[in-house]
Amino acid sequence: MSGISKLSDFWVEKYKKESKKSWDKFYKRNETRFFKDRHWLDREFDCYFGLPDKLPLTILEVGCGVGNLVYPLLEVQPNLKIYCCDFSPRAIDFVKKHSCYNENRVFPFVNDITEDSLLEVLGSACIDTLTAIFVLSAIPREKQLRSIKNLASVIKPGGHLVFRDYCDGDFAQEKFMTSGDPSMIDEQTFVRQDGTLSLFFREEDIAEWMKSAGFGLVTLDRVNRTVDNRKRNLNMKRTFLQGVWKKL
Ligand SMILES: C[S@@+](CC[C@H](N)C(=O)[O-])C[C@H]1O[C@@H](n2cnc3c(N)ncnc32)[C@H](O)[C@@H]1O
Numbered sequence: 331m332s333g334i335s336k337l338s339d340f341w342v343e344k345y346k347k348e349s350k351k352s353w354d355k356f357y358k359r360n361e362t363r364f365f366k367d368r369h370w371l372d373r374e375f376d377c378y379f380g381l382p383d384k385l386p387l388t389i390l391e392v393g394c395g396v397g398n399l400v401y402p403l404l405e406v407q408p409n410l411k412i413y414c415c416d417f418s419p420r421a422i423d424f425v426k427k428h429s430c431y432n433e434n435r436v437f438p439f440v441n442d443i444t445e446d447s448l449l450e451v452l453g454s455a456c457i458d459t460l461t462a463i464f465v466l467s468a469i470p471r472e473k474q475l476r477s478i479k480n481l482a483s484v485i486k487p488g489g490h491l492v493f494r495d496y497c498d499g500d501f502a503q504e505k506f507m508t509s510g511d512p513s514m515i516d517e518q519t520f521v522r523q524d525g526t527l528s529l530f531f532r533e534e535d536i537a538e539w540m541k542s543a544g545f546g547l548v549t550l551d552r553v554n555r556t557v558d559n560r561k562r563n564l565n566m567k568r569t570f571l572q573g574v575w576k577k578l
Contacts, residue, residue, distance in 0.1 A: 393465025
């Protein structure tokens, strides 16, 4: 833990309060260039997306960004109806401007999952599969349970939540801890230079929050990946947490 520097309460509150603004600025700066399309999800979790038979299912992708998961998924499974939301209005505009946007298949909307009721927007628990990919890590721990309950409220009984996110012990967490820059909120949560939050999940925490929100565990695993950072000419060994829960 050498070099670790904790933020003052003032800055912790400020970063938490300005999270939405920080992400919207992120999309103003990076537009659609930052995240790569995610082509692995349908391969690793095909049965949750109605594959291989291309069954007509209803999906909700929360924290969808500019659609890096939505459009690759729709390409391999055109029978999906995909609701997708993000709290950055700019990100949602990019989803709508995408060349593959199809208003009969893709339904983007602005929503802060920590406080805006998804049930009010969707009207009923109509979701077969909800995807939360690198979004819950942007939310402070005290808001996790409330947010996950919000997600649970729109999933059909027997439907699934598919999760992948940062894991405790990951290379990026070690970097925060040794950088010397003041970035720590608590041992699991850090602030990036652009003001966005990054929570590194412990298995026991996410398992407890999901259980309390009415989910039964299907799988929860650590996955190791080597990620290329071409700009910095780096190969990073990353550890993510990946899981599936069933709405009881
Ligand atoms: C790391 S990006 C992941 C984007 C996308 N899921 C993907 O896998 O490429 C995190 C996204 O979550 C969104 N986000 C963060 N907190 C949120 C919240 N409270 N409600 C809705 N979206 C949120 C951010 O705006 C950002 O687009």
